[in-house]
Amino acid sequence: MVKITDVARHAGVSPSTVSYVLSGKRSISEETIRRVRESIRELGYRPHAGARALASSRSNVLALVIPLRTGIHVPVVMRFAVSVVTSARRHDHDVLLLTQEEGEEGVRRVADSALVDAVIVMDVQLHDERLPMLRALDRPAVLIGFPDDTAGLTCIDLDFRAAGEACVDHLAALGHRRVGLIGSPPEVYERGTGYAERTAEGFLAAAARQGVAATVHPCEATGEAARELVKRLLDEHPDLTGVVVHNEPIVEPVVAAFRAAGRRVPGDLSVVAMCPDEQAEHAELQLTSVAIPAEEVGRRAVDLLMAKLDGDDVPPATLLPPRLTERASTAPA
Incomplete structure (x- = not known):
C-alpha cells in the first residue's frame, strides 16, 4: 500500500509538505502542489479519510433516513439503501443510517454536530412534518418522494x-x-x-x-x-x-x-x-x-446530492417514468 512517505520521496518533498498539500493548512507554491498531486496520481495514493476531510472541510459522510416502521416492506427499503451506499462509495463517501423514528431530532443532531455533509430522506408524506426543518437545514438534502409542497426542496422518485x-x-x-x-x-x-x-x-x-x-x-x-x-x-x-x-x-x-x-x-x-x-x-x-426502480432512484439521489455539495444547480423535481413489462399474468378479458 502506498504511504505518504512514498509520495514525498517521489515528489522530492518532505512528508509534512504532502500533508500540507492535502489539508490546505499552509501556503505551498503552485509548483510544489503540482509535483505532489502528480505523484499522488502516478503512485495511486489514497489519502486517509481524515486528510480528505481536512482538505475539503467535509466529513465525507451522507445521512440516509430510512423508514423502519409498520406498513413498510423492509426488503424494498433495503434495495434503496444498498443503492445509496454503493453510489456514495463511488463518490468516496460513507453513509450514516438514521431510522424514521429518530425523525427531525435525529437529522438535526447529525447536522449540528457536523457528522454528515448532506441528507437523503425517504418515506416522504404529503404533509411531512420534517419539511420546515429540511428547508432551513444548512446541509444539502434530497428527498426520495414528493410532498404536496415541493418549494425549496430537491425531490426524486418514480412517477x-x-x-x-x-x-x-x-x-x-x-x-x-x-x-x-x-x-x-x-x-x-x-x-x-x-x-x-x-x-x-x-x-x-x-x-x-x-x-x-x-x-x-x-x-x-x-x-x-x-x-x-x-x-x-x-x-x-x-x-x-x-x-x-x-x-x-x-x-x-x-x-x-x-x-x-x-x-x-x-x-x-x-x-x-x-x-x-x-x-x-x-x-x-x-x-x-x-x-x-430502487437502484436507479438511489443512485440518482446521490448524484443530485453530490452536485449540490459541489455548488451545481440541480433540477428541483426528478420524476422517473414508469416502465410496464407484460408477462404471463395478464391477458384479454
Missing part, C-alpha cells in the same frame, strides 16, 4: 401517479371493465405517504378516463389479510377481471387466493404488480409489472 395510470391503461387495452387496486397497508394511507396516495390517484384517474369501474382497497401485508380481501372483492364485485397489487409482500398470496377461489390467472382474472423486476420475474407465475 407513481403515472404508474397507477399505466396499470389501468394496460388492463383497459385488454378489454377489462372492472378493476381493483389492492394497495398498501391502511397505516401507510393514514400517514399520507406520497407513493401510495399518488398511485391510487393515478389508478382512479385512468379508470375514469377509460370508462372502467374501479375501487381501491388498502390491505395489511399478510397472507390472511390477502385471502380475506380477495373473498370480499369477489363477493362484492363478481364481474372483477383485473387487479393491480401495490403491496409487495402479498403479491403471490393474492394470486394464490384468486386461484383457490376458482379464478384462473390470467384466464379469468389478470394481475398487474407494482414491484421490483426480480420479484415479478421469479414469481411462480411471471407477473406483468411496473418496476420499482
Whole structure:
C-alpha cells in the first residue's frame, strides 16, 4: 500500500509538505502542489479519510433516513439503501443510517454536530412534518418522494401517479371493465405517504378516463389479510377481471387466493404488480409489472446530492417514468 512517505520521496518533498498539500493548512507554491498531486496520481495514493476531510472541510459522510416502521416492506427499503451506499462509495463517501423514528431530532443532531455533509430522506408524506426543518437545514438534502409542497426542496422518485395510470391503461387495452387496486397497508394511507396516495390517484384517474369501474382497497401485508380481501372483492364485485397489487409482500398470496377461489390467472382474472423486476420475474407465475426502480432512484439521489455539495444547480423535481413489462399474468378479458 502506498504511504505518504512514498509520495514525498517521489515528489522530492518532505512528508509534512504532502500533508500540507492535502489539508490546505499552509501556503505551498503552485509548483510544489503540482509535483505532489502528480505523484499522488502516478503512485495511486489514497489519502486517509481524515486528510480528505481536512482538505475539503467535509466529513465525507451522507445521512440516509430510512423508514423502519409498520406498513413498510423492509426488503424494498433495503434495495434503496444498498443503492445509496454503493453510489456514495463511488463518490468516496460513507453513509450514516438514521431510522424514521429518530425523525427531525435525529437529522438535526447529525447536522449540528457536523457528522454528515448532506441528507437523503425517504418515506416522504404529503404533509411531512420534517419539511420546515429540511428547508432551513444548512446541509444539502434530497428527498426520495414528493410532498404536496415541493418549494425549496430537491425531490426524486418514480412517477407513481403515472404508474397507477399505466396499470389501468394496460388492463383497459385488454378489454377489462372492472378493476381493483389492492394497495398498501391502511397505516401507510393514514400517514399520507406520497407513493401510495399518488398511485391510487393515478389508478382512479385512468379508470375514469377509460370508462372502467374501479375501487381501491388498502390491505395489511399478510397472507390472511390477502385471502380475506380477495373473498370480499369477489363477493362484492363478481364481474372483477383485473387487479393491480401495490403491496409487495402479498403479491403471490393474492394470486394464490384468486386461484383457490376458482379464478384462473390470467384466464379469468389478470394481475398487474407494482414491484421490483426480480420479484415479478421469479414469481411462480411471471407477473406483468411496473418496476420499482430502487437502484436507479438511489443512485440518482446521490448524484443530485453530490452536485449540490459541489455548488451545481440541480433540477428541483426528478420524476422517473414508469416502465410496464407484460408477462404471463395478464391477458384479454
